[in-house]
Amino acid sequence: MATAPPSRSRDLDKLLLRPGHLVVPNFEPGPELRDDIKEYVKVLVVGAGGLGCELLKDLALSGFQNLDVIDMDRIEVTNLNRQFLFRLEDVGKPKAEVAAKRVMERVSGVNITSHFCRIEDKPLDFYSDFSIIVLGLDSIEARSYINAIACGFLEYDSDDNPREETVKPMVDGGTEGFKGHARIIVPGMTPCFECTIWLFPPQVKFPLCTLAETPRTAAHCIEYAHLIKWDEVHSGKTFDPDNPEHMQWVYSEALKRAELFGIQGVTYSLTQGVVKNIIPAIASTNAIISAACALETLKMVSGCSRTLSNYLTYNGVEGLHTKVTEFVRDKDCLVCGPGVLIELDTSITLRKFIDLLEGHPGLLLSRVSVTHRGKNLYMQAPPVLEEMTRSNLDLPLFDLMDKVPKDIVHVNGMAGKGDKKQSCLRKLRVVFKGIDVVAVEDMVLGASF
């Protein structure tokens, strides 16, 4: 009897086709689960760099067949040591496109759509299409942006419980030399990126007068050339860190300054490192962190095991140390928190709305300023803005909010009574009565359980 050819999903099948002690309560093993993951789950990988290459490979080999990858960068020769999907002849080509092509060549059945653009260029609809978003990014800004998008889909019911069908989970990886982290973010259930943004250490910045007068290190000389000398010589022209001529200029100026002060150690690569804040990347750290992220993605989607809860740190600097920390949500988080539900008549004016907040038992807000989707509806101060927004006070809030049946409004002011007043910033879920919210929701979400 001829033996059947070994299935590529043999190892995966052990996780998805059988029950076990580690599975979550609603786990339903079987071929249907495996096929559903292939057919219905769409994963977006953000970033096609060190982590992104690993993630695409790991996810493709973990049975995900619908992948998208977005990255705005082109391949550089210095990427080749660790971004293993790229070859010398790919230098200059978009990372997302080459990475997608290479993985599809090697893993049959997988379909990867690449997007060579900035994450900000995509509309919200683009992000809402994905079941789960996996991040392989190198900046706080980009993480914060994607986090805000994903949390923006989250809706709460009238009891402030997240509506499951609006939850857009994320898995975030990050590495820095020998250190790294992998975390899961389930908006409304685990802390979001903004809840724990205080984790990031502040960037080290040198005093300008030290740079100008008393440089002591090579980095001081480089920052002098970058921050002070550049403006002095190129009045008005902005420095572009991705322009090699600009970088070369900063390097040669830094070198002159280092000679003047008898400082050693200014090199071209250090110049790049200081100006662009580059930390050397290590291929194995990327592999470890990506593997953790891909596995968490599979666990979260399938339920074949409990996910980590909720933040894994890995440190390979001295020996090896790894640990999972369970961070807690910031219940007042402006990005993922429910906010305070306020129901209003469409006729209510902005002035009446502001009065209402003062009397609201959960808010007790005085000296209120109101902002809605980047439009400042009323500003208590400074006088110049108060004057510009005063005329809004007598308009209906419904009209000021472009007649949407419900939306998020942010207010700030002084909360509390008497001497215990405290300045605060709050998120409100404003719902207008008498507007058919249900019909609108069905149209937008198309999901009712």
Place this chain on the structure above:
Amino acid sequence: MRSDFERILKVNQQKEVRSPLNSRRPIPIPAFLAGIMIKLFKVKEKQRELAENANGKPPVKKQSAGELRLHKDISELNLPKTCTISFPNGKDDLMNFEVTIRPDEGYYLGGAFIFSFQISTMYPHEAPKVKCKTKVYHPNIDLEGNVCLNILREDWKPVLNINTIIYGLYHLFTEPNHEDPLNPDAAAVLRDNPKMFESNVRRAMAGGYVGQSFFNRCI
């Protein structure tokens, strides 16, 4: 890329990170969701296919947490009479504004100095970028408008705000400081010959040369 290992270790030691609610429960909430997640995705994907050509949501402007914090800072500004703020791009762009300082005492009495503020979306984790648009003869401000104020760079903390920065800038005019020079010539004159420094400041503010540099009138 930043990971935050030391901080987390520190937090772990404080043992405050586990919520009392979750500490005894073996299954975290996301795991509960996991079992149904695949079903959610399936239903959503089927419905999405059906509704392929239904109206898409128009892209709406997202307000970052940084913008909201800035909104709070601005609406709570409490400026001295010597400082005024203006918003060249109108009431809805708070990320770019100008502050004019008119010192009411000291060397710079009578002058008007305009500072531009650029706030990044990472505010308050990143300090605002502040430049002096008025060319000024000042030990701590160079001729390109770079300002040496500790809270703008090395000592910036997210608990500080726009008000603190404006007070800091105002302070530079009442107490120019020769120890942190960004204009070393001006700093040396202030240190060695305050009388001459005073007359140099007057000459610059009235519009004229101090040494090789020409200053526009700002009185």
